[in-house]
Amino acid sequence: MRPPPTSRIIAALAILAVAVPSVAASAGTAETSSSGVALATVRNVNGAVLGTVSFYMVNRKTFVSGRLTRLSPGFHGFHVHTAGICDPKATDPSGKVVPFHSAGGHLNLEGVGHPHHTGDLPSLYVSADGTTTSITENDKLTAAALFDADGSAIIVHALPDNFANIPKRYSATGPDAETLATGDSGGRVACGVIVRPH
Template sequence: MVSLVSMAALASSAGANDNGAGAEAKLQDRSGNPVGKLTINPHENGTVAVQVRVHDLPPGFHGFHVHAVGDCTPPFTSAGGHFDKDKHTHGSHSGDLPVLQVNENGTGKATIHTDRFSIADLFDSDGSAIIIHANPDNYANIPTRYAAAPDAATLATGDAGDRIACGVIERTAKQ
């Protein structure tokens, strides 16, 4: 079981304007059934701690991303593309997170520390959502021995497949 993944990334802005407040998302599948919860809280050194716990999902590795729009209308394409502050390609989007491992019993959990975004960044005019995809994410990493270059879909999404769970990210009170 994956229980802790640390992720160092791009230039730090985490914690800016967060004032100690956190965020959370209640994850649901396409039928509206609850399948887990995500929390995001300020952490040390300008990072945020992203914690997720899921249940009743298919076993295996799943793409796991912050998406640009806070809308979880099934089939969750309403959540837009991956959240990104600076027009990066996939694998370096601000909202790209490590893949989420779900165990044979349908449960999984992970904690990720990142400086790619602050909590305040997630609350722009259209909000943000968290998405769990059907397949693992390849982070647009296709070695040239298999193809001259990744295609546009791989560069944008990492071939993570359908969106199987979604949660709108909402503010929580100060801790």
């Protein structure tokens, strides 16, 4: 008896999660060269661990994978931010407490608008049980980008990311400055400092 589609999808994701480091392990082949792993332990504003996000670099691409729990169901913006500081009691320039404001904005080495920032990733979809599994690949997130002078962090946002998709038929000017900066993905509900494994 064949397993139901959901079971097959979960099994495929598990296989891929194992396959990524396996690909990197074959660094001696002509086709593949691994440049290491980065990890982020993701916590909510109360300090509870929600899971881990891994960054595995193979040749010119970075595989980003992770499984998080205890999030609210639905879509959430998911980005790499400019500073490796996850302070849940951080304040903005006005002095207002804004959790994880310390991580700065989206990593944006090209100086462009969202969704073309270096740190822009596909949104997370969280199931009704509060869990999400994500595996994606990215050719912008290099080790140099992740580990610059002040490091970087992975952020989960409260709201869906619209990827600045505001056509002029909805707005005479298209996306505004806030949308181009954040995709209107709202506050920051979880954060993880991106580090090299010990």
